[in-house]
Amino acid sequence: MFDIRGAIFALLLVSGEALSDDVWFQQQDFAGALRILDETRRLEPQKSAEALRVWKDATWKAAVAAYDAAKARSDEDMAVPSHNVSEACRNATFRYQEDLLHGKMYALQMFDAAGKLPSGFFEGNLNWWGLYSQCTNITAKGYGENINFDAKYWTATIGPVIAKPLLYLRVGVCVPDTCSRNDVIEWLDGSILMRLLLREGITVVDAKSLTVWTTLPRTTLAVICIVSIVVALMIAGTLYDVFKPNHISRPIWKVHQPISNEYTNGAVTETTPLINDTSVTRQAEKVIVPSAQERPLCKLLLAFSVRTNTRKLLSTRESPDSLGCLHGIRFLSMTWVILGHTFGFVIDYLDNPLFGLNIMKRFSFEPILNGFLSVDSFFFLSGVLMAYLMLLQLDKYRREGRRFPYWLLYVHRYWRLTPVYAFVLMLWVWVYPYIMTGPAATTAADPGCLKNWWYNFLYINNFLDMVTGKECMGWTWYLANDMQFFVISVPIIWITFRYFLVGMITQVVLLLASFGATIGLAIHYNLQPTMSSAGQNPDAMNLYYQKPYCRIGPYLVGTMLGYLLYRTRGQVRMHKAVALLGWLAATGICMGVVYGLYNHLTQGVVLSRPVAILYLTVHRTAWGVGLAWVVFACVNGYGGIINTILSWKAWIPLSRLTYCAYLVHPMVIFIVYQDQMEANIHYSDILLAYYFVGHVVFSYAVAYIVSMMAEAPMRHLEKLVLKQDT
Template sequence: MLVTIGTIVDLVVTFNERRQKSSNSYVILVEDNETTGRTSVLSNETSSSGQIQSQRLNPPQPNRGKICQVAVAFSIVTNTRKLLSTSTSSGHLTSLNGMRVLSMFWIILGHTYLFASLGMTVENSLAAVKIIQRFSFQAIINATVSVDTFFFMSGLLVTYLYLKNRQESTDSFNWVLFYFHRYWRLTPVYAFCIMIWGSLFFHTLRGPMAVWRSTPQTQALINECSKSWWANILYINNYYPYSGDINQQCMGWSWYLANDMQFYIISPIILILLYRYRKIGFAVCGGLIGACIFIRAMTAFEFGIHVPNQAVTKHKDNYYGQHAPLYNKMYTRIAPYIVGMLLGYALHKTNCRVRMSKVTVLTGWSVAIATGLSVVYGLYDYYYHSFNASLAVSVIYLAFNRFAWSVALAWVVFACATGYGGLVNSILSWSAWAPLGRLTYCAYLIHPMILEFFFFQPYAYIVSDVNMICYYLGLLVLTYMCAYIVSMAVEAPMLGLEKILIPLMEKAINTLVRFLQSFLRRRPD
């Protein structure tokens, strides 16, 4: 209803503004002066003598009231126009657009195979095992590092934009708006998807599709949102309830949002240190990365986690060890975020202007490519021969794999931002990535629902390259179609409303600060 009303108001107001502009008799006159060749916007005005005079001026800008602005924030016309715009404000960091979209494609690809294996029955199980053992399949089975890409980009952007703001503005930084923006940016559409998953989706499955969703266990899983939705809204669902067990919490894939918000909450400590006390800031960042690596190593050792299957082999009765101890806790995933923050600091300090020799560039790209490939394809021999690595090898890999992946990404972004990206920068900075990049958040929230609805059916399927390609491409397109609907209904309107609310909040905060200062000055000693 709000989207419909906002769209109608937008069309009516835009039509009236254009009609008013055309009635003001503004004409474009080209001066015949060969030395200037300038084009001027002039208005025809009649003097007291009845003669027409020409006066140089600028066309008036439309002044819309607050109520009109709120209504237009829900307009599907305006929001679609913003969505499809290929212009971005990323500046030197345009390579992040392609990295963001391709990582989301990679996540959906990995989840396509995962949901297919969990939902449907495989008819050709022997052929499926051979496909898993292929070298090319390593990119699918190790797709979990794509999530670390988003952690890395989040840390990079929050640091780069903060330092850029401190450089351009002399005013004190408003930390209240810093947190408000993040919560407002993520929560409304997140809550909307929780409603879809925990209510509408559940009732849909009790209807015509109830034949394959009638077990008490599956109904309890979806209905869990009615009990613990508030943990998601508070972004603590990776710890509570069920110790953050992905298989039991509301919208299990939302563990990522909890981690990202927790990183964001503690980021001001690091930002202030990097801005004011550089050496201390570096020391804290290094300590956090080292602590993350150490915790991952000790956890893998304590619970006997071997790659590639990463199953717990010791202390199986331990509740913490039963629920993916290395996967969804912030202290085991913070290293890529800190690497992103350090890169953001480096790019800001150098203003993305660095001169490097060809040898340095070649060495950097070689090390980055080798590091990234070793993370994704390094376990191929164990998958091919179907045996686990030793505990020592497993501990080393699990301790460093996500940190190493983020370091490889750091070089890619650094090289692209400083002019040494070449073809890679041209691909990642392609302007067509921008619209898809704006749908990334909604696509992440909505795609598991689509995959589950499709794959959890009482049918058997045959695993083959052609079948999985058709499944994947169809589900990918459907995901972004649904993401567009969710974005237009919730995400884009909330972003439009934020632009109206923030100036009001700034005035309220400044008024409160002045009142408190005046009150403290008037207090007697």
């Protein structure tokens, strides 16, 4: 997998001397070093140790002598390449060279801050960052050396050093700030490094420097103003909530959750599809809701009260119709998403990725390789709650002889999701790039968001090209799918409520159509059984992974289960042997889906096309079937210890934050991995577990802040607009 000869070339070419000294100074030593490297290049791969010894023992003086002797014996042109570098950069660089030879501290620190040959090259370490902060802290004023330049950090991208897989060498370069991007590229392009890499067919050279913002764009300033206004409202609302007269309240942890169906199962975010039951809400919220006589401005302030919103968030009171086990499934599924992204996003920042490949061959690593199933858990949960809660409301409205306001379902759903979504997108585009520092960071806004942000608010962004970066906030493809499923499920559930057989046939037809579409795509585009499979179509993310007609299976399983739960109301009784068989079957299905491709994913076993297509087509739906049994058994009293764990009251507040956590957690991971990146991350079980736990904690902490700033106030304001109690 790893081209040893290519690795040796890169190893030798980008040594400490070549990269930090002669690469930057026009000296005849270049040619001699090139000659040494050319001789080393001809060694067989088996002699890599000898190649390293040759390079280690070589001195620049010997290299020059060897070059001169070779040139005397040869008629070929071995001239040192010329550099088209600006005069200001050349003068500053020569001054830096002279000061370095005289041991001046600023020059020594610039030399020290530049990326050099690290340990772990043969483990795939191709990110040689150096020390970003040390380089950027070097200024003429700070050191008083009578120089007219500061140090500037550049990240040079060279390669691909290895063609299969496509790997680039990224090197931190610390040079005078009078050198432009073109100067950096020209210096590198004429160096030993590039002369030999060009012989290997490597032609890509680029450099970037992180922009230091002295002034912020107007859009960013506008976002800061908006956030400041929201914070001011939160402070004012909280102070009013605390000091207003005749306020009867209990400690936060003792105040109960409203028991309206809207709050059933804590589903007050992306999975809340129902209209508020105001009659029950008024009765249940007497303790925590202000008097109806309060002025609209006071109600507006209370919508931003951190005290009131936190009280509701931490409440663990449930409705009699709630499905308690869904809290645990929701939170654990969210942590599974974060776990998969922790390992997935870290690949670019590892100093031992080849060792990481060995870890990925462990049997215990299969849940991470198959972590894509965590999203199917959310599709399943959405289907269950959508069907179950809507059917309860339809039944209630029918008994009361009232007309069900279907249009309000869509208004409610859009209102609950979109303002928070817009708030996070605003931070992602106009704030996030300007708070990032470090060699791996970027100050460019998400290019997909600049042109295609409106696709997100129409919830059709999953039809954009994710691979080429046309999709805004690429991880939000899930929200588009979920909204599309919601739109079509409202009439389907109504049909099922009125005409059971017709509704079920409709859902089965949709499921079979999904299977057919997946099979057709798999055959036509040679799709592999999982996204982690070797040889997977590079466009599989667009063709299959984020398309609703391929992902609706678990959602339909959820809607069918939701109808079953609505009809049975937890009153199903079965023999213990039947329950045991159900658990064994569900366990076998889920274990087979997660671990069934172990040999395929880790040992490279090639599946026959029929088996591969069958797995690709049904494994997500099969995962939903396994979860359906877990929920059904827990609701009907056959869950045992599993139900005890999943229904633990502590999951309730956390489950309410999963929507916000889903929106913000990629930003959290990028900040941890990119911000202030001074060295690569070493792949080890303990360290990666530390990162994972930190990501979960940090993601939920940020999710709480976003919930207080956007989600909870919008929930209150929705009720004010609809003239309902908050």
